[in-house]
Amino acid sequence: MSGKRRLRSRPVLTGLLGGSFNPAHGGHRRISLFAIDALGLDELWWLVSPGNPLKPEAGMAPLRARLLSARLQARLAPIVPTAIEAQLGTRYTVDTLRMLQRRYPGRRFVWLMGADNLAEFHRWKDWRRIARTMPIAVIARPGYDADAVASPAMAWLRRYRVSAASFRKRGQWSAPALVLLRFDPDHRSATALRRAHAGWAEDILGQDGNAPVRDRLTFRKIRSGEDA
Numbered sequence: 001m002s003g004k005r006r007l008r009s010r011p012v013l014t015g016l017l018g019g020s021f022n023p024a025h026g027g028h029r030r031i032s033l034f035a036i037d038a039l040g041l042d043e044l045w046w047l048v049s050p051g052n053p054l055k056p057e058a059g060m061a062p063l064r065a066r067l068l069s070a071r072l073q074a075r076l077a078p079i080v081p082t083a084i085e086a087q088l089g090t091r092y093t094v095d096t097l098r099m100l101q102r103r104y105p106g107r108r109f110v111w112l113m114g115a116d117n118l119a120e121f122h123r124w125k126d127w128r129r130i131a132r133t134m135p136i137a138v139i140a141r142p143g144y145d146a147d148a149v150a151s152p153a154m155a156w157l158r159r160y161r162v163s164a165a166s167f168r169k170r171g172q173w174s175a176p177a178l179v180l181l182r183f184d185p186d187h188r189s190a191t192a193l194r195r196a197h198a199g200w201a202e203d204i205l206g207q208d209g210n211a212p213v214r215d216r217l218t219f220r221k222i223r224s225g226e227d228a
């Protein structure tokens, strides 16, 4: 065993941010960096979903384009974009998390989501089981925080609330545990980005594959995430 390995006194603490990433944007990057710092995570995986069970397929770009956009947004950060649900053959978060825990017994996971998802969490398959599987951290999001606090899932989850500072100090928590992360709100969204650049997926696939690049400017804007 190397000296470096012997120094690690606790399991790798890994955050999981699931999402459509249709496309990934600067808001994803920013909330991820914030969560890594606030929770003391070693790294953060982005799980680019094959298809959110509650979202229509219409308007959803191919997984490859969404994964590419995630790779661009994650550059030079301790963020690992993955299409692991497509590999595992899972679509529901409860199934994904169970399989990840089985596959990576040396890690401790934390599920991350924006306040918009907490507001809808009671509609997810086996949401209480998800909460019993690993701690959950919710990131404030402009326009959704009030709905999240008043949501049916929050009525059950609030008794398990812990502060970010305690979570960070202890390094890990048994589930259920809920951390609410408040910070300078980020208004960016994939919806706004799609409205501004309807052809983003073709552009990004054109950069990656054989197809000609239709509009490099649009691609650069997506890359920077500065415009939405």
Ligand SMILES: Nc1ncnc2c1ncn2[C@@H]1O[C@H](COP(=O)(O)OP(=O)(O)OP(=O)(O)O)[C@@H](O)[C@H]1O
Pocket: 017, 018, 019, 020, 021, 022, 027, 028, 031, 112, 113, 114, 115, 116, 117, 139, 140, 141, 142, 186, 187, 188, 189, 190, 191, 192
């Ligand atoms: N600006 C933001 N502030 C806080 N959380 C965010 C923000 N943008 C995305 N998230 C969270 O990141 C995860 C993945 O988000 P997603 O890929 O659906 O992006 P989105 O901007 O919410 O997309 P859309 O506008 O298409 O619904 C979700 O948990 C979502 O709540």
Ligand SMILES: O=C(O)c1ccc[n+]([C@@H]2O[C@H](COP(=O)([O-])O)[C@@H](O)[C@H]2O)c1
Pocket: 017, 018, 019, 020, 021, 047, 049, 051, 052, 053, 054, 055, 091, 092, 093, 094, 117, 123, 124, 125
């Ligand atoms: O498991 C469910 O029932 C479920 C229902 C809705 C959303 N999710 C997950 O929530 C994550 C965020 O999705 P989205 O589309 O809001 O970015 C993503 O990983 C989805 O697979 C999961």
